[in-house]
Amino acid sequence: MKLAEIKKLKVAELRSRLKELGLDNKGLKAELLGRLWSALETQQCGSNGSPTPTSPEESTDRHDPSSCPPGGAAAAAVAEQREPDNSREYADSATQTEGDSGPPSRRGPESGSGSECGPGNQAQGWGAGRPVSSEEMGRGRAFYEFKEEMRYKRAKSPQPPVEREVMEEEDEVKLDAYNSHLHFEGGPDGACGQPRFWARFPSLWSGCRLTHGVLQGKVGFEVRLERKLLPTQLEEQEDMDPCGLRVGWSTANTSLLLGEDELSFAYDGRGKKVSGGKEEAFGELLSEGDIVGCYASFSTDGAVELSFHKNGRLMGEAFSLEASVLLCRPLVPHVLCKSCSVRVLLDPKAAPWYPGPPGFTPLAALSGGQRVRTTLPPTCKAQCEVLLMVGLPGSGKSHWARTHMKQHPEERYKLLGTEELLACMISGGRRDSALQQASQCLAELIKIAAQTPGNYILDQCNILFSARRHKLQLFTGFRRRAVVVFPSANEWKRRLSLHRMSDGEQIPETALLKLQVSCSLPEQCGDLLEELQYVELPQDEARTLLEENRDEARRLLPPVPKQDKKKSRLQKKRAHPLGPPPSHRIQWTGRHGWKDTRHNQQQPRYEQGGYYRDVGYSGNEGYW
Numbered sequence: 001m002k003l004a005e006i007k008k009l010k011v012a013e014l015r016s017r018l019k020e021l022g023l024d025n026k027g028l029k030a031e032l033l034g035r036l037w038s039a040l041e042t043q044q045c046g047s048n049g050s051p052t053p054t055s056p057e058e059s060t061d062r063h064d065p066s067s068c069p070p071g072g073a074a075a076a077a078v079a080e081q082r083e084p085d086n087s088r089e090y091a092d093s094a095t096q097t098e099g100d101s102g103p104p105s106r107r108g109p110e111s112g113s114g115s116e117c118g119p120g121n122q123a124q125g126w127g128a129g130r131p132v133s134s135e136e137m138g139r140g141r142a143f144y145e146f147k148e149e150m151r152y153k154r155a156k157s158p159q160p161p162v163e164r165e166v167m168e169e170e171d172e173v174k175l176d177a178y179n180s181h182l183h184f185e186g187g188p189d190g191a192c193g194q195p196r197f198w199a200r201f202p203s204l205w206s207g208c209r210l211t212h213g214v215l216q217g218k219v220g221f222e223v224r225l226e227r228k229l230l231p232t233q234l235e236e237q238e239d240m241d242p243c244g245l246r247v248g249w250s251t252a253n254t255s256l257l258l259g260e261d262e263l264s265f266a267y268d269g270r271g272k273k274v275s276g277g278k279e280e281a282f283g284e285l286l287s288e289g290d291i292v293g294c295y296a297s298f299s300t301d302g303a304v305e306l307s308f309h310k311n312g313r314l315m316g317e318a319f320s321l322e323a324s325v326l327l328c329r330p331l332v333p334h335v336l337c338k339s340c341s342v343r344v345l346l347d348p349k350a351a352p353w354y355p356g357p358p359g360f361t362p363l364a365a366l367s368g369g370q371r372v373r374t375t376l377p378p379t380c381k382a383q384c385e386v387l388l389m390v391g392l393p394g395s396g397k398s399h400w401a402r403t404h405m406k407q408h409p410e411e412r413y414k415l416l417g418t419e420e421l422l423a424c425m426i427s428g429g430r431r432d433s434a435l436q437q438a439s440q441c442l443a444e445l446i447k448i449a450a451q452t453p454g455n456y457i458l459d460q461c462n463i464l465f466s467a468r469r470h471k472l473q474l475f476t477g478f479r480r481r482a483v484v485v486f487p488s489a490n491e492w493k494r495r496l497s498l499h500r501m502s503d504g505e506q507i508p509e510t511a512l513l514k515l516q517v518s519c520s521l522p523e524q525c526g527d528l529l530e531e532l533q534y535v536e537l538p539q540d541e542a543r544t545l546l547e548e549n550r551d552e553a554r555r556l557l558p559p560v561p562k563q564d565k566k567k568s569r570l571q572k573k574r575a576h577p578l579g580p581p582p583s584h585r586i587q588w589t590g591r592h593g594w595k596d597t598r599h600n601q602q603q604p605r606y607e608q609g610g611y612y613r614d615v616g617y618s619g620n621e622g623y624w
Contacts, residue, residue, distance in 0.1 A: 003037065006033060006036060006037055006040075007033065009033075011029050011032065014029065014032040014033060014036055015032060017036055018032060018035060018036055018039070021036075021039050023035055023036075023039055171368050172190075172211070173210060173211055173212050173346050173348075173363060173364045173371070174189075174190030174191060174210065174211055174346055175190050175191065175192075175193055175208050175209075175210060175211075175335075175344065176208065176209050176210060176211040176374060177208075177377070177452070178375070178376075178377035178454065179208065179209040179211070179252070179256075179332075179374055179375070180193075180206075180207060180208035180209065180256065181206045181207055181208070181256050181424065182196075182414065182416070182445045182448050182449055182452070183195060183196045183197055183201075183204060183206050183421075183424075183441065183445060184196065184206035184207060184208045184337075185206075186208065190346070191343055191344050191345070191346045191347075192226065192341065192342060192343040192344070193206075193208060193335075193337075193341070193342060194206075194229065194337065194340065194341035194342070195229075195337060195338060195339065196444075197437075197441050197444075198229045198338075198339045198340075199229070200437060200440075200441060201421075201434075201437045201438070201441050202242070202338070202339050203338070203425045203434065204338065204421065204424050204425060204441070205244065205257060205336055205337070205338045205424045205425065205426055206336070206337060206338070206424070207256035207257055207258055207334065207335065207336040207337075208256070208334070208335055208336075209250065209252070209256070209332045209333065209334045209374065210332060210333040210334075210344070210346075210363070210374075211373065211374055212332070212363065212371040212372060212373055212374065213252065213330035213331055213332035213333070213371065213372045213374060214296060214298070214330055214331060214363065214366070214370070214371055214372065215298065215328065215330045215331075215372055216298045216370070217298055217361065217366075217370060218295070218296070218297045218298070218357075218359050218360045218361065219295070219296050219298075219360065219361055219362075219363050219366065219371075220293055220294060220295035220296070220356045220357075220360045220361070220362060220363065221293075221294055221333050221344060221345065221346075221362060221363045221364070222291055222292070222293050222294075222344070222345040222352060222353050222354070222356075222362075223245075223247045223291070223292050223294070223335055223342055223343070223344050223345075224289070224290070224291045224292075224342065224343045224344075224345075224353065225245050225269065225286050225287070225288055225289065225290050225291075225292075225340060225342060226288075226289075226340070226341040226342055226343045227288055227340060227341045228242070228243040228288050228339065228340045229243070229339045229340055229341060230242060230243075230339070242339055243269075243338060243339040243340045244268075244269060244270070244336075244337065244338035244339070244340070245268075245269040245286055245292075245335075245336070245337050245338070245340055245342065246258045246259055246266040246267065246268050246269065246274065246335070246336040246337075247266065247267055247292045247294055247308075247333075247334070247335050247336075247342075248264070248265045248266035248267055248294055248306070248308075248333075248334055249264075249265050249294065249296060249306060249331040249332065249333060249334060250263060250264040250265065250331070250332060250334045251263040251264070251326070251329045251330070251331065251332065252329070252330070252332055252374050252375065253329075253409065256336070257336060257423070257424065257426065258274075258334045258335070258336035259274030259275055259276075259277070259336070260274075260276075260277050260426070261276065261277075262275070262276045263325070263326070263329070264276070264334070265306055265318070265319045266334070266336065267282065267283060267292060267294070267308040267315070267318060268282075269285065269286035270285060270286075271283055271284055271285045273308075273318045273319070275319065282308075282315065282316070282318055283308060283310060283315035283316070283318075284310055284315065286310070288340075290310060290311055291310070291311055291312075291353045291354060292308060292309065292310055293308065293309035293310075293312075293354060293356055294306070294308055294333065295307050295308070295309070295356060295357060295360055296331055297360075301323050302323030302326065302328065303320070303321060303322050303323050304320075304321045304326065304331065305317055305319070305320050305321075306318050306319040306320075306321070307357075309354065309356070309357075311354060312354030312355060314357075330372040332374060333363060345362070345364070346363075346364045347364065348362070348364040348365045375412065377453055377454065378453040378454065379453065380453060380477075381453055381475075381477035381478050382477060382478075382479075383453065384453050384454055384455055384456075384478050384479065385411070385455050385456075385478060385479040385480075385481065386449075386455070386456045386457075386458065386475045386478045386479070386480050386481070387401070387404075387413075387456070387457045387458065387481050387482075387483050388458050388462055388468060388471060388472065388480065388481070388482045388483065388522075389401060389457065389458060389459050389460065389462060389483055389485065390461070390462045390463065390468070390482055390483065390484045390485070390486075390521065390522055391461065391462075391463070391484060391485035391486055392461065392463065392486075392492065392512075392515060392516070392519060393461060393496065393499070393507060393512075393515065394492065394495050394496035394498075394499040394500075394507075395485045395486065395487055395492055395495065395496075395536075396485050396487065396495055396536070397459055397460075397461075397483075397485045398417065398419060398459055400483065400485055400535060401413075401415055401417075401457045401459050401483075402415070404457070405457070411455045412454070412455060413455045413456065413457050414449070414454060414455065414456050414457070415456075415457050415459055416442060416445055416446060416449060416456055416457065416458050416459060417442070417457075417458075417459030417460060418435065418438045418439050418442060418459075418460070419459070420459070421438035421441060421442060421445075422434055422435070422438055442460070446458065446471060446474065447474060449475075450474035450475050450478075456475075458471060461515075463515065463518060463519040463520060464518060464520065465520050465522075468482070468522055468528075469528060472528045472529065473528070479530050479531075480528065480529050480530050480531075481529070481530060481531040481532075481533060482522045482529050482531070482532050482533065483533050483535060484521060484522065484532070484533065484534045484535070484536075484539075484542065485535055485536055486521070486534065486536050486537050486542040486545070486546070487536040487537065488536075488537060488545070489545065489549070491536075510557065510558075512553075513553040513556055513557050514553075514557070516546075516549045516550055516552075516553040517550055517553045517554055517557070519546060519549075519550070520546075521539070521542060521543060521546060
């Protein structure tokens, strides 16, 4: 059975075929499609021994154990056959939706609930590659966040995973999961990684530092551009570079977007050097398989020179820093990648891929006293905290969260929000489609965060009780605090106006009214919250104002027209009056309707009266 034929099957047919094969038949259409395709390919390829694709859009590559096992499926057109081995393939697991547990509704598109379940209920899965309709254009961050919150209404209560204590080896040099984006997926050996959502959100950059930095001597490390992961959406995103890689050094307190801060220094694969967000021509372009050597030479007075090699050839000195710039802060190796997998040479006993400059020592080969360990991660969830922001769009949640992070840098909060993901685009991609992709990727990141010890701030509206309950249940074991930002009516309008001017997002009035009607404020609940904090109006005043706003919003919303069920049933049974006459000898004549060629007489036209009405119209069209 061909892939094109499988894609034409309906959800019920997909489930029936999966049941016949004895496979799980639950999930979205994209999951069912991939599962059936994989099963059919397994049967087909089992006899001839050829590799088995894992999904209709992707095929699995097997890698040499010494290389990074990206295992993530690339486009079928560019898949290469490699020698099979038993190495763990870790990319596919990060880009697949779960079968039963998870916020998305498990009803297929035929259930008629697509408007409530949000864009993630599309056959393509997560909206990646799906054309954005004109109604979705320009709706902004709040629209997609609210659509995602609606998915939690039908979600089952999550089962928190069994907590496992994290034991870190202080002397082992590897990619630091605690000092990386949650959407950066490290390999099992701690020496390779790739973006977690490269196929769904190809314009997203993902960064990670190593566990150790340096303050003295002549030190270097090597990074290989292991493979470019070419997503199927490239033809629809011609305005962006398909793949990208930056390697270099940064201090521990800078952004994970290498090269975007003042104390962050990168060699960009486009033949540039980047620091403080400023780019200059440098070096050569990077291709698949190229190896970049990064070298830091510290002088006795604390000054440092940073240089880069490509495949053993010196690209020249890129940065020269005075001692007053670093102020005795260690430089930490840093990688940032987009739609590609990378590997760092971290085996202290292995020979370098290319000889480095004379006198330089690989970072992994340094003794424990010559390198500096970055901050150790928490060992259990009881040491961690999650802040759940609650408030209407434009109320000031993001501003409060960022201010709180600056006031408490020692807590090392990770801000999980749509805007944070959009900031990781750096450049390229359309904001309207990226907003939808970001809000849907965020739902997966929250589940990953709940299993990863650390401090988090969930920067979303969270105005629905079902959404708050689901997320707080995920973080069982953490110290959970809800922070409600609910300003006065005039202050909210002022902030909302400033938000519209700065972001250029025009939230429709009907959408804001629907948000106010749906909004609820959290209660102090011992089994879900350890602390409830109101940072604007006190709780009683906020509730009173919310009730007033809700009543006013209900009054201003237009009524939803009710459909006549009797006429609807009659219409389904009765053929449309403009349909063809009961004869095969007919012709369509355009504006004059159907014409019977037997008598060369035109059939009478009917007015769109009692038997015709637009049954697809809904009073909620354009609402959230």
